[in-house]
Amino acid sequence: MNEKDRPDMQESPQKPTHCATSDFAFFYAGLEADQLLIQKCSACGALRNPPGPMCPVCSSLEWTTVAAKGSGAVYSYTVHYHPPLAGFETPHPVVLVALDEGVRFIGSLRGVPINAIRIGMPVRVEFAVRDGLSTFNFRPA
C-alpha cells in the first residue's frame, strides 16, 4: 500500500495559526471577537503590552484584560518598499500607535496616502481577516 493511500497519512487542510506561545493566546482570541485586548495586572492595575505572564511593575502573575477603546495617535511609522512582501501590497505603511490607554501597538495603516502619514496623527483600530487569520489595522480617526 502506498503511503499516500493510507487514511492516516493523508494531508488534511490545516487551519492557519499564529506563531505564538500560550502567553499570547488571549490576545489572538480577542481579535477573533473584534477586540484589541490589553493585559491588566490584577495586583497593581498596570496595563502592559506586549503580552507576558508577569507584571514587570509588581511581579504579579495574576492578570485580567481590558478591551482597548481603539483610538490613539501615530507614535512612529515606516513604509516598506522593498523587497516584495507576501500578503501585502507595497509600498506598505506600518505604524506604532500610542493608544489612549497608554500602551503602544504595531499595526498596518490603511486609508492614508503615503506622503500624508505624520507622527501624531489620530488613528482608530479596525478589525480585519488576513490569510484566514483575525487581525487588525489602523485607519485615520
Added chain:
Amino acid sequence: MGNFKDKAAIVGIGATEFSKKSGRSELRLAVEAVTAALADAGVSPAEVDGISTYTIENNGEVDVFRNIGGRDLKFFSRTHYGGGAACAPILQAAMAVATGVANVVVCYRAMNERSEYRFGKPLQFAVPTTENAMFYYQTLHGLQTPAALIGMMMRRYMHETGTTSEDFANVAIAARRHAATNPNAFFYGKPITREDYMNSRMIADPFRLLDCCQESDGGVAVVITSAERARSLRQKPALIRAAAQGAPAGTGNFMSYYRDDISPTDEVRLVGEQLYDTARLTPADIQVAVLYDHFGPTVLPSLEGLGFCNRGEAKDFIKNGNIEIGGALPVNTNGGQVGEAYIHGMNGIAEAVRQIRGTAVNQVSGVENVIVTAGAGVPTSGIILGAA
C-alpha cells in the same frame, strides 16, 4: 567592572575577500579566515583552545576546529542577537583569557549571506519560541525586514531630534568615501555624491538603498591571547581595554517599541558607560570609532549614546566631514558595512585592530584607542581596543 582591562589582546586578524558570491562553502570561508588570522599572529592552530562566535553563525565550533587541525578545545561560547553579538565574542575571549580558562581564543564570522540566502529578506517564523512569538507579534502586520524594523525606530528619532535625510546623507557619503580608497571594500573606487544619495530609492522609510549595509559573502577572524604572550608575538597587539554587552529594560530583538525611547540609543549608551568605566577613558580619549552600520543613520544615535555629542546633536556633529578622515572623529574608516562588506561587524573589529597597528588603508595618525560597537536596535555589545 575593570578586572580584565588590558589583560588580553587581539594579536591576529584574517579575512577572505568580500564578494557577492564566494563560490565556496561557508565552512571554507571560516577556516580560511581563521588560519589567516593565526598566520598573521604567528600562532599555531594546535595552540587554539577557545572559540567564540555568534549563535547565528552557521559554522560550528568543532567543525572549524577539526578542519584547522586543533587539538584540545576547552572553551566555546556563542552570543545571541544577530549583529548585536558582534563584539561579545571578544568579551567572551577576554574573560576566558584573563581568567585562565583558555589561552588562545579564535573568534570568527563567515557566511554566504548574499549568494546562499538574503539577510535583508522578510523574516518568517514557525516555531513558537518566546523570541519568535515576539517577532511574529509585529511581523504579522508586514513589519518584516531589518530595514523596516529599524526604520520604525529611526523615524521617531528624526521626529524628536529634527534630523533629516540630508543629515543621513553625510553618513553614507563618509562611508563610501572611506570605501573608495580601500582595495578590500566592495565599493572600492566608487564614492557617492549627495545627489546620488538623495536619488537612491526608498527601501523602508526613512532608509534609502544607500543607507543599507550590503549583503555580502566573506569571512573574518581574530585571535585573542594574553597581553603577556602578545608581547612576544609578531604583530603590535591591540589590547582589549574593555568589552561589554547591553540590553537595558525594554530592549527587544528589533522590538524596542514599548520602552520610553524607541530610538536605537539606550542599549549603546549602556555598553558605552561600561566601556569607559572599565577602560578608565572618556570619549575625548578615542581617536577612531567603528560604529555598527547595518543602516548608516543609526550611527547618529550611536554617537549620542557613546557620549561624543548630546542627544539630538549628532546631525551637527557629523557635518563638514567631521566623521571622515581628517575630521575630529573618523568613523568606519574601512567604509563600514555600507561600503566595505557586511560581515556582521567582525570586519569592523579587524579595522579597529589595523588602526591600532597603524596599518589601515585610511590610517588615522596617533591612534591610542578605538571604540567599536555592535548592532544597535537589538541587545548589543562593544569594545575599546588600545595601543600598548
